[in-house]
Amino acid sequence: MEGGVLVVEDAGTGSPTARRTFGGHDVECLASDADAPARAFCGTFESGLHRTDDGGETWERVGADALPxxxxxVAVSPRDPAVVYAGTEPSAVFASADGGETWRELDGLTDLPSASEWSFPPRPDTHHARWIEPDPNDPEHLYVGVEAGALVRTRDGGETWEDRVPSARRDTHSMTTHADEPGRAWTAAGDGYAETRDGGETWTHPQEGLDHRYCWSVVVDRTDPSRVLISSASGPRSAHDADRAESYLYRREGDGAWERLDEAGMPTGPGVVRAVLARGGDAGEFYAVTNRGLYRTADGGDSFDRLDVPWPDAYERQTPAGLAAVPTVER
Structure with a gap:
C-alpha cells in the first residue's frame, strides 16, 4: 500500500493476521520467492530496492551502488530464485545472480528503434520498465513492458533485445506466464488485453465481453491456465483515482467471451480502484486487493471472501501497488 507493506499471514484460513511493515516508503512494486517464502523484494520510487529475508520483519536496501x-x-526467476530482475525509471533492466547482492545492467534496451517514441503520459519526458516477466520454461527469455510504448523481449538473457512487434500492446501494465504452457503469455495493458502462443512473436486480442479495456492486472489459474482473470476500467483516472474510481473484474474460460464478475462478493464499480491480482497456490485460488480490502477466491472467481484483517480508513483512499502470494512463512 502507499507508504508501506501489509503482511498478512494465514491468508487462506478463517483467522488471518496482518501487520504493517516497511513504513515511510513510496512503494512501487513487490515480488516474492516461492522457494524461500520468507524472502521478498520491494521497489520504491525514491529509495531504491529493498529485500526482506524474515517475512517482512526487517528490510534492507540492496543494489544501492548499482540501481537507480x-x-x-521487480521479478524473481521461477527457475532459479537466486536470479532477480529489477526495472527502473528511466527505463532500464538490471539482473542479479546472487539474490540481490550484486547487479549488472542488461544494456541496449533504449537502443531499440521504438525507444524514441516511449513516453509516460503523466511525465512525458521519461518512461519506465513497468513489468518484467521471466519465461518459466526458458531462463534466457524475458519480457519487459515499457510504460508507455512497447513490450520488448530478450531471448539470450539480455545480451540483445528485440523490439515490439506490430500485434503487441503498447502500454503493458502486467503480464503472466505458466510453466505448463510453453510459449504462452497473457498481458493487461492500457490499450487492452492480449495473449500469445508463440513466445511473443504474434499476439491476439480477444475482447468479446470486455467492456472496460484499460486493463491493469492479469492472472491465470495455477492448474487450469485456460481460466484468466483481469482487472480493468474505462481509463486511467477511473482506474487509479479513488475520487473518480470505477473498476471491474472479468473472467474468461477457454476461448469463450469475457464475463464480468459483478455478483461474486467482491466490490466493483464506482468507488473501487482497479484490483491487483495474484495467483494462489491451489487450483482456483486467487487473491485480489483494492482500496476496499483484500479478497480471496477458492473457486476460480465464482465467489470471493474478504479477509478479516484491519483496514484503516486511510486505505480506502489508496491505490494498492503490488500483491504477492507465497507459502506460509516460517520464522
Missing amino acids: ESVTS
Missing part, C-alpha cells in the same frame, strides 16, 4: 532510486518493477 526509482525501481518500478
Whole structure:
C-alpha cells in the first residue's frame, strides 16, 4: 500500500493476521520467492530496492551502488530464485545472480528503434520498465513492458533485445506466464488485453465481453491456465483515482467471451480502484486487493471472501501497488 507493506499471514484460513511493515516508503512494486517464502523484494520510487529475508520483519536496501532510486518493477526467476530482475525509471533492466547482492545492467534496451517514441503520459519526458516477466520454461527469455510504448523481449538473457512487434500492446501494465504452457503469455495493458502462443512473436486480442479495456492486472489459474482473470476500467483516472474510481473484474474460460464478475462478493464499480491480482497456490485460488480490502477466491472467481484483517480508513483512499502470494512463512 502507499507508504508501506501489509503482511498478512494465514491468508487462506478463517483467522488471518496482518501487520504493517516497511513504513515511510513510496512503494512501487513487490515480488516474492516461492522457494524461500520468507524472502521478498520491494521497489520504491525514491529509495531504491529493498529485500526482506524474515517475512517482512526487517528490510534492507540492496543494489544501492548499482540501481537507480526509482525501481518500478521487480521479478524473481521461477527457475532459479537466486536470479532477480529489477526495472527502473528511466527505463532500464538490471539482473542479479546472487539474490540481490550484486547487479549488472542488461544494456541496449533504449537502443531499440521504438525507444524514441516511449513516453509516460503523466511525465512525458521519461518512461519506465513497468513489468518484467521471466519465461518459466526458458531462463534466457524475458519480457519487459515499457510504460508507455512497447513490450520488448530478450531471448539470450539480455545480451540483445528485440523490439515490439506490430500485434503487441503498447502500454503493458502486467503480464503472466505458466510453466505448463510453453510459449504462452497473457498481458493487461492500457490499450487492452492480449495473449500469445508463440513466445511473443504474434499476439491476439480477444475482447468479446470486455467492456472496460484499460486493463491493469492479469492472472491465470495455477492448474487450469485456460481460466484468466483481469482487472480493468474505462481509463486511467477511473482506474487509479479513488475520487473518480470505477473498476471491474472479468473472467474468461477457454476461448469463450469475457464475463464480468459483478455478483461474486467482491466490490466493483464506482468507488473501487482497479484490483491487483495474484495467483494462489491451489487450483482456483486467487487473491485480489483494492482500496476496499483484500479478497480471496477458492473457486476460480465464482465467489470471493474478504479477509478479516484491519483496514484503516486511510486505505480506502489508496491505490494498492503490488500483491504477492507465497507459502506460509516460517520464522
